[in-house]
Amino acid sequence: AQKVTQAQTEISVVEKEDVTLDCVYETRDTTYYLFWYKQPPSGELVFLIRRNSFDEQNEISGRYSWNFQKSTSSFNFTITASQVVDSAVYFCALSEAYTGTASKLTFGTGTRLQVTL
Amino acid sequence: DAGVTQSPTHLIKTRGQHVTLRCSPISGHKSVSWYQQVLGQGPQFIFQYYEKEERGRGNFPDRFSARQFPNYSSELNVNALLLGDSALYLCASSLYDSTYEQYFGPGTRLTVT
Numbered sequence: 001a002q003k004v005t006q007a008q009t010e011i012s013v014v015e016k017e018d019v020t021l022d023c024v025y026e027t028r029d030t031t032y033y034l035f036w037y038k039q040p041p042s043g044e045l046v047f048l049i050r051r052n053s054f055d056e057q058n059e060i061s062g063r064y065s066w067n068f069q070k071s072t073s074s075f076n077f078t079i080t081a082s083q084v085v086d087s088a089v090y091f092c093a094l095s096e097a098y099t100g101t102a103s104k105l106t107f108g109t110g111t112r113l114q115v116t117l
Numbered sequence: 118d119a120g121v122t123q124s125p126t127h128l129i130k131t132r133g134q135h136v137t138l139r140c141s142p143i144s145g146h147k148s149v150s151w152y153q154q155v156l157g158q159g160p161q162f163i164f165q166y167y168e169k170e171e172r173g174r175g176n177f178p179d180r181f182s183a184r185q186f187p188n189y190s191s192e193l194n195v196n197a198l199l200l201g202d203s204a205l206y207l208c209a210s211s212l213y214d215s216t217y218e219q220y221f222g223p224g225t226r227l228t229v230t
Contacts, residue, residue, distance in 0.1 A: 004159075035218075043223060043224050044224065045209075045221035046221075047219070104150070104173055105152075105160070105162060107160050109157075109158060109159050110159050
């Protein structure tokens with residue numbers, strides 16, 4: 001069975017600090033997809049990134065960067081120079097790649113990030 | 118383009134009642150999935166529909182059912198509501214199955230009293 005662990009329940013940082021959100025996953029499949037979503041207080045999940053298991057290149061998008069390490073089954077998310085608008089709950093999720101059948105997202109329990117001035 | 122829309126936004130029901138939640142996916146998306154998010158937890162998978170057929174079901178009782186219509190919109194039905202059904206119900210649409218980017222709607226907040 002697949003599982004996603006986000007050990008950090010809550011993180012508080014001061015604006016402009018860098019912060020890394022950890023994500024560790026478990027799966028028996030060799031082909032799978034990893035996702036990060038942001039959930040602001042409004043409640044809507046906002047898609048941030050999708051990464052497949054064969055692509056271990058790190059990705060950078062503005063102040064966001066992701067570090068995928070298959071050897072440690074981790075897919076960590078770093079926000080550089082955090083801003084108050086980054087305050088939200090962040091979820092890491094895993095989807096195994098089935099063909100022709102359902103593939104569901106398995107979410108972690110989320111990390112609440114609080115960025116203060 | 119419009120994103121995923123869900124209705125209603127909020128709903129208050131009494132134990133034992135029935136509820137229907139609705140979802141319209143992004144135009145062109147053929148897959149709709151439903152998730153339940155209890156306060157303080159990550160979303161839990163309930164159903165996935167693709168091309169109007171159920172492709173998967175999570176670990177939820179038979180009181181939960183869903184369907185997808187020819188225009189790819191979807192309904193989630195919950196019968197005999199329990200207090201524990203109080204949650205945010207999220208609908209997600211994707212082009213094909215959920216290995217693709219899934220885009221979530223704003224959710225329906227269901228409160229069962």
